[in-house]
Amino acid sequence: MRKIFNDEEFIKKAYNAVIKGNAMPIAILILGLCLVFSANSLGKAMIKVADSYELNGQAGANGMYAIAQSNSYMGNAINNQSNNNLTSNSTNNKTMLDFVDTYRYLNISEDDLNKIVASPDTKIPYIKISGKYVFNKKALDKWLETARVEVK
Structure with a gap:
């Protein structure tokens, strides 16, 4: 089979068109404008999300902090759920429990079990x-x- 065009020749022509021509400055300008517009719209969206959250009774309190807190709460909830699943699985198979397994099984704190x-x-x-x-x-x-x- 015969090639339609020579790969090296095609690459050289494309390189010359981009570097020697006006294509590179135009591409850089378009990329820069896209970055500016996307950063602007992302910033506005983050402010809207932050303003919609209520943090300790203060609506719109420090927008970025509110977003970070909401992400932290979601992460903690996911971790707690997975820890509870692991704990329940480990204690369900045992008939004898140590102190740690017992307060986890009873779903109370270590101090409360000590008092009991x-x-x-x-x-x-x-x-x-x-x-x-x-x-x-x-x-x-x-x-x-x-x-x-x-x-108590």
């Missing part, structure tokens, strides 16, 4: 082995059915 364990009135079922608490998951479920505990 320290209080003799709560009667939470646990075993203490070498200074470490071990909780039976079924016993915790049974305790939850009848327990009336207020943590």
Whole structure:
């Protein structure tokens, strides 16, 4: 098969047309204008989005900060959801729980579980082995059915 045109020849002609001709300055000018207009429209859109958010009761409070906060809240919500899924999966398969798994399973803070364990009135079922608490998951479920505990 015969080539329609020589590749080297075509590249040289295209190069000469762009570099030696007026095409390069025109292309640079068009690119610059596109960048200016796109930056302007993006800035206006960000301001509109920021003004639509309400941050701590102050509408339109520092637009960029509001956008950053909303992104941070969304990221934290996604991370918390994935952490909850991992926690529930890891505790669902166990029958015996350590202290960390227990407060996660009960969906309470570590301090609250410390207070519950320290209080003799709560009667939470646990075993203490070498200074470490071990909780039976079924016993915790049974305790939850009848327990009336207020943590302050």
